[in-house]
Amino acid sequence: MIVFLLPSSGYDPTEAAVPWAALRDAGYDVRFATPEGRVALADRRLTDTGFSWLSPWLMTRRAGLAAYGRMTEDPCFRTPLSYAEVDPAHLAGLFVPGGHAQGMRTLLEDPVAQRLFARVFLAGLPVGAVCHGVLLAARATDPATGRSVLYGRRTTALTSLELTAWNLTRLWLGRYYRTYAATVQAEVTAALAEPGHFLAGPPLPVRDTAARPGRGFTVRDGNYVSARWPGDCHRLAAEYLALVRSHRRSAAPTPTESG
Secondary structure: OEEEEOOOEOOOHHHHHHHHHHHHHOOOOEEEEEOOOOOOEOOHHHHHHOOHHHHHHHOOOHHHHHHHHHHHHOHHHHOOEEHHHOOHHHOOEEEEOOOOOHHHHHHHOOHHHHHHHHHHHHOOOOEEEEOOHHHHHHHOEOOOOOOEOOOOOOEOOOOOOHHHHHHHHHHHHOOOOOOOOOOHHHHHHHOOOOHHHEOOOOOOOOOOOOOOHHHOOEEEEOOEEEEOOHHHHHHHHHHHHHHHHHHHHHHOOOOOOOO
């Protein structure tokens, strides 16, 4: 099975549901895990409340909402595991969406989730992360080195454009777009072997679609694929699905010849 790690609440619906839909439609067994095994809903500001006059640009798009609606009706979504119940030995992959709301801290700061991510990552299983979800990877430690599992790898994540959204909304939303004092890009870059291993992609990101996934930007390094924001998630879904399929083929036993 492939497990999606969700916080207690507040994740981005597109970043979870678009990759989930790609995997489910391809026939994969996808489960969910939350801090205490309770159902976790996405950031309501992205799905319902909105951003006043900025809503057409900042709220979740129709396709993302449709995928999220499907996901929340899935029986596995309604009966999540807790992080502690996830057994890496039974996994075929792990995926971590992001989000700006403060509820994301319940995932990103959870030591059980960090250790789980490290074990799956270091075992070579397919791992995907997007936006703030890459912070979990940056904070997951390789016990052999004491460094982040991303040390020596290339990645992307939410870029410093995070500050643009914050500046547009801070007068009435405060620190909503600043989950932490440091930007995601700054913290992730600090965990890498070289600053150049953080790839920001085109300076003016364009949203991808199911019909045009090539507009998105992703970075794949071995068993790990990352993306920046919801506008990359159709491409990320395709890349992660390809990674899962490739790993399944390579892990399949080789038929023995009969003489």
